[in-house]
Amino acid sequence: MAFSSFKTDVWVDWCPGCGDFGILSALQMAMAEYKKPASDYAIFSGIGCSGKIIHYVNSTGIHNLHGRSIPMAIGAKLANPRLEVIVAGGDGDMLGIGVGHFVSAGRRNVDLSVLLFDNGVYGLTKGQAAPTLPRGIKTKSLSEPNIDTNLNPIALALTAGYTFVARAYAYDIKFLKDLIVRAMKHRGSALLDILQACPTYNDINTKEFYGSRLYKLEEPDWDGVVRKPEEWNDKYSKAMQKALEWGDKIPIGLFYQNELVPSYEDRISQRLTAYAERPPALQSISTSDGTIMTDLSELLKSKRVL
Amino acid sequence: MQEVKDITIRLGAAAGDGIQSAGEILAKLLSRSGTYISTFNGNQSAIRGGHVWFHVHAGTHPVYSMGYGVDYLLPFTQLAYDEHYSLVNKGGIIIYDPSAVTARDLGADISQIKSPFLATALKYDKYPIMKNTVAVAEVAALIGLGFDVVEETITSQFAKKPEIAKKNVEAAKEGYGFGVQAGVRKALKYSDKRLPFLHANYTFSIGAVAAGCRFYAAYPMSPASPIVHWMTAHAKKLGITVFLGEDEISVINATIGAAHAGARAMCATSGGGFALMQEAVGEAAMTETPVVVVNVMRTGPSTGLPTKTSQGDLNMMLGISQDDFPRAIFAPRNAPDAYDIAVRSFDIAERYQMPVMVLLDFQIADGGYMTIDHDFEPVDINRGKLLNSDGTDKELHNGTWFRRYQLTPDNISPRPLPGTPNMMYVAKTDEHDEWGHDLSDVLAGLKESVLMREKMQEKRMKKMEQLKAEMKAPELVGQTRADLTVVSWGSSANPVREAMEVMNSSGLKINALEFSDIYPLNTQAIVPLLKSAERLMIVEANYTSQFGGLLRKEIGIDIKDALLKYNGEPIYPVEVERMVRNIMVKEVESHVH
Numbered sequence: 020m021a022f023s024s025f026k027t028d029v030w031v032d033w034c035p036g037c038g039d040f041g042i043l044s045a046l047q048m049a050m051a052e053y054k055k056p057a058s059d060y061a062i063f064s065g066i067g068c069s070g071k072i073i074h075y076v077n078s079t080g081i082h083n084l085h086g087r088s089i090p091m092a093i094g095a096k097l098a099n100p101r102l103e104v105i106v107a108g109g110d111g112d113m114l115g116i117g118v119g120h121f122v123s124a125g126r127r128n129v130d131l132s133v134l135l136f137d138n139g140v141y142g143l144t145k146g147q148a149a150p151t152l153p154r155g156i157k158t159k160s161l162s163e164p165n166i167d168t169n170l171n172p173i174a175l176a177l178t179a180g181y182t183f184v185a186r187a188y189a190y191d192i193k194f195l196k197d198l199i200v201r202a203m204k205h206r207g208s209a210l211l212d213i214l215q216a217c218p219t220y221n222d223i224n225t226k227e228f229y230g231s232r233l234y235k236l237e238e239p240d241w242d243g244v245v246r247k248p249e250e251w252n253d254k255y256s257k258a259m260q261k262a263l264e265w266g267d268k269i270p271i272g273l274f275y276q277n278e279l280v281p282s283y284e285d286r287i288s289q290r291l292t293a294y295a296e297r298p299p300a301l302q303s304i305s306t307s308d309g310t311i312m313t314d315l316s317e318l319l320k321s322k323r324v325l
Numbered sequence: 326m327q328e329v330k331d332i333t334i335r336l337g338a339a340a341g342d343g344i345q346s347a348g349e350i351l352a353k354l355l356s357r358s359g360t361y362i363s364t365f366n367g368n369q370s371a372i373r374g375g376h377v378w379f380h381v382h383a384g385t386h387p388v389y390s391m392g393y394g395v396d397y398l399l400p401f402t403q404l405a406y407d408e409h410y411s412l413v414n415k416g417g418i419i420i421y422d423p424s425a426v427t428a429r430d431l432g433a434d435i436s437q438i439k440s441p442f443l444a445t446a447l448k449y450d451k452y453p454i455m456k457n458t459v460a461v462a463e464v465a466a467l468i469g470l471g472f473d474v475v476e477e478t479i480t481s482q483f484a485k486k487p488e489i490a491k492k493n494v495e496a497a498k499e500g501y502g503f504g505v506q507a508g509v510r511k512a513l514k515y516s517d518k519r520l521p522f523l524h525a526n527y528t529f530s531i532g533a534v535a536a537g538c539r540f541y542a543a544y545p546m547s548p549a550s551p552i553v554h555w556m557t558a559h560a561k562k563l564g565i566t567v568f569l570g571e572d573e574i575s576v577i578n579a580t581i582g583a584a585h586a587g588a589r590a591m592c593a594t595s596g597g598g599f600a601l602m603q604e605a606v607g608e609a610a611m612t613e614t615p616v617v618v619v620n621v622m623r624t625g626p627s628t629g630l631p632t633k634t635s636q637g638d639l640n641m642m643l644g645i646s647q648d649d650f651p652r653a654i655f656a657p658r659n660a661p662d663a664y665d666i667a668v669r670s671f672d673i674a675e676r677y678q679m680p681v682m683v684l685l686d687f688q689i690a691d692g693g694y695m696t697i698d699h700d701f702e703p704v705d706i707n708r709g710k711l712l713n714s715d716g717t718d719k720e721l722h723n724g725t726w727f728r729r730y731q732l733t734p735d736n737i738s739p740r741p742l743p744g745t746p747n748m749m750y751v752a753k754t755d756e757h758d759e760w761g762h763d764l765s766d767v768l769a770g771l772k773e774s775v776l777m778r779e780k781m782q783e784k785r786m787k788k789m790e791q792l793k794a795e796m797k798a799p800e801l802v803g804q805t806r807a808d809l810t811v812v813s814w815g816s817s818a819n820p821v822r823e824a825m826e827v828m829n830s831s832g833l834k835i836n837a838l839e840f841s842d843i844y845p846l847n848t849q850a851i852v853p854l855l856k857s858a859e860r861l862m863i864v865e866a867n868y869t870s871q872f873g874g875l876l877r878k879e880i881g882i883d884i885k886d887a888l889l890k891y892n893g894e895p896i897y898p899v900e901v902e903r904m905v906r907n908i909m910v911k912e913v914e915s916h917v918h
């Protein structure tokens with residue numbers, strides 16, 4: 020499908036200059052390039068400016084409570100692993116109210132791509148400090164400098180167990196698009212931290228701020244992909260070291276990828292051999308006339324044996 | 326020997342003494358002998374030294390609750406003796422080991438039999454644990470069971486450890502001998518019919534899976550945990566995906582996600598976990614996603630009394646999260662009921678595209694087994710307006726999207742599943758139009774949006790009207806005309822039934838209305854039943870009469886006479902009887918004046 024066929028005619032109500040526009044275009048391009056039919060995608064988004072993206076992409080969009088997209092997406096993916104599941108949400112959504120889900124997802128490694136819209140503020144609620152805003156920073160939306168220390172999404176994702184950890188920039192659409200495609204191809208949980216400006220509330224992390232600082236992690240200097248178990252220690256440590264870099268120079272690119280860790284779907288398949296063929300949403304539970312298909316005689320055996 | 330219709334047996338010991346498995350052996354002995362049982366597991370972990378008890382009520386006819394008093398008391402510790410002796414019936418028997426328990430003078434009405442449980446056990450093993458076996462075998466003899474069933478039950482209990490089985494059988498033989506010496510006291514009529522027993526957590530799980538539930542999510546919480554254990558144990562055979570979330574918020578969201586994707590999905594917890602789930606239950610209603618959520622109630626707000634029973638969460642279910650939204654609430658009365666309600670819950674959730682809440686409680690779930698006397702009926706499954714095809718007609722599809730929230734005459738919209746070719750749609754947790762688009766942004770406050778909010782709220786709420794008509798009226802138990810009608814809901818029906826049987830056989834005219842379909846109330850069917858009652862009384866396990874409050878609000882009937890128990894202990898039939906007699910006496914007195 021062409022890029023344009025992933026657009027919709029819903030009015031996009033983000034502020035002019037918002038980084039969300041770039042993320043939207045990159046996502047639509049990535050979906051087109053990934054070549055799955057639009058109906059195979061399911062995008063789960065949270066509450067925030069970022070969460071509105073589902074209305075602007077022509078695919079099934081499920082708009083959730085603030086912070087709860089990750090568990091919702093996990094449930095859907097486990098019920099029907101054939102869906103290409105994407106989670107889109109803000110830094111407040113996923114690192115504030117939903118941070119427990121963000122961290123716990125790493126333990127499971129369900130095959131999904133998490134797009135973190137990282138603008139340092141709670142945009143939709145008018146610019147309060149989000150968990151990625153450094154301590155002591157005072158954006159124009161704050162009356163006092165931020166009192167909390169910031170979270171580092173890359174280091175957190177590495178610690179939590181994400182098997183694909185990358186950072187991109189909302190205004191480098193091609194680079195972002197490529198990383199989204201790689202995240203979708205990745206078998207396991209992928210975190211893509213997307214730096215974006217919020218011109219309305221965050222006058223610190225602007226296009227100018229990032230423009231001079233960002234540099235790309237690229238071969239031959241950088242290769243974060245673990246291909247053999249013995250590479251893990253070295254690549255993981257280097258990725259963690261890289262994650263701490265934030266200042267005059269800020270890296271973007273793929274920090275770490277490890278497909279040697281089994282996905283949650285693989286783990287279920289080891290228990291339920293028919294899982295891949297007949298996951299929960301794709302099992303027939305009744306015949307066409309509504310007759311039950313569960314073997315009740317089996318169930319009755321589970322009545323306390325006497 | 327006296328042949329009776331039912332007997333009650335209570336074992337009491339220190340925690341860790343193996344009283345639970347001794348109780349289960351007793352339950353099995355009786356079930357293998359064709360009698361009906363109802364058990365209760367009393368954990369009183371707060372008492373010094375730890376004290377637990379296990380209660381078995383067995384009868385030749387179905388029994389539902391604790392029965393009356395205690396016919397046979399087996400106190401393994403002094404504390405157990407002191408706690409429970411006052412419950413022993415006239416003609417009852419206390420069997421105790423004088424090396425552990427000093428008996429009191431209880432008069433001639435109660436026999437106290439001394440038996441060397443410990444010394445006997447130590448003859449066969451260096452650990453004292455087999456004293457349970459000795460004691461249970463002695464009771465078996467006292468209630469007139471043959472030793473063959475004792476031997477068979479013990480052997481099967483330890484099937485994997487034949488050495489241990491053998492030792493236990495030998496110890497049991499001695500214990501049985503003590504009983505024979507004492508002579509058979511109260512006996513039931515036994516047969517070779519074998520009746521299985523289960524608790525409501527299990528029967529609900531079986532019903533759920535029969536109804537096609539293939540996704541189950543949980544975070545551990547007593548007394549709901551047996552459900553996750555059952556689901557995990559049966560996952561392989563039945564193709565169930567079990568997800569242990571990081572908290573109850575993730576659990577319910579994952580359940581909604583799985584339901585979205587098309588699985589029949591359920592989760593369960595207890596009150597505290599449900600409190601965390603509330604926002605998402607509203608979301609299930611808003612996005613019109615069918616889910617089944619079970620709350621196995623325990624006592625108290627906050628962390629409360631984790632191993633105690635209560636019916637205190639009804640108000641939470643009625644008032645879940647913000648604003649009005651549709652929901653169905655059920656409260657199975659006991660284990661057999663739970664199967665049927667599980668099956669109905671999934672159909673109702675899917676046909677009405679709304680969350681269904683089920684209230685179980687410790688007493689009928691984790692805390693008590695009950696005989697299952699009927700076969701679980703195979704069920705018909707109706708998935709409502711679930712679309713399997715790509716119904717891309719113009720009405721429903723604008724070329725980009727499917728009209729997920731179409732306004733229809735019956736207020737239920739066709740529901741496609743993600744992944745169906747060409748059937749992209751938006752499911753929306755914010756208020757939305759028929760296409761799932763926001764009403765709160767560019768449209769906010771515009772006439773069009775205000776009207777749409779009204780229509781959408783009405784669409785969702787009006788589903789309740791239809792649902793109401795198919796909610797069942799309470800079951801009327803006992804004669805149609807009575808001097809007093811006792812209203813109960815969920816598990817409180819069980820002690821009422823037992824009390825009613827006893828009172829009616831002593832000449833009173835009492836009947837009962839047992840509610841298991843709680844909300845919405847089918848008022849049309851209920852009003853005549855309540856209005857025609859001579860006099861009403863209500864029984865429930867909470868402080869404020871929460872169900873009474875619902876009846877007052879929905880039907881305008883205020884039931885003043887209420888037996889309300891909120892101390893965590895089960896409601897006993899004798900408590901129901903006492904209250905009923907009190908009311909009836911006053912009734913008579915007021916006529917005299």
Ligand SMILES: Cc1ncc(C[n+]2csc(CCOP(=O)(O)OP(=O)(O)O)c2C)c(N)n1
Nearest residue numbers: 066067068069085109110111112141142143
């Ligand atoms: C339970 C709950 N708490 C608070 C809110 C209010 N709220 C809406 S959006 C938002 C913050 C959004 O910030 P972020 O996730 O960073 O997204 P952004 O707008 O920056 O893209 C908050 C706090 C809510 N909707 N739900």
Ligand code: SF4
Nearest residue numbers: 033034037068142217
């Ligand atoms: S408030 Fe900020 S994040 Fe939200 S749309 Fe405007 S610029 Fe973008």
Ligand SMILES: [Mg+2]
Nearest residue numbers: 109110140142
């Ligand atoms: Mg933000």
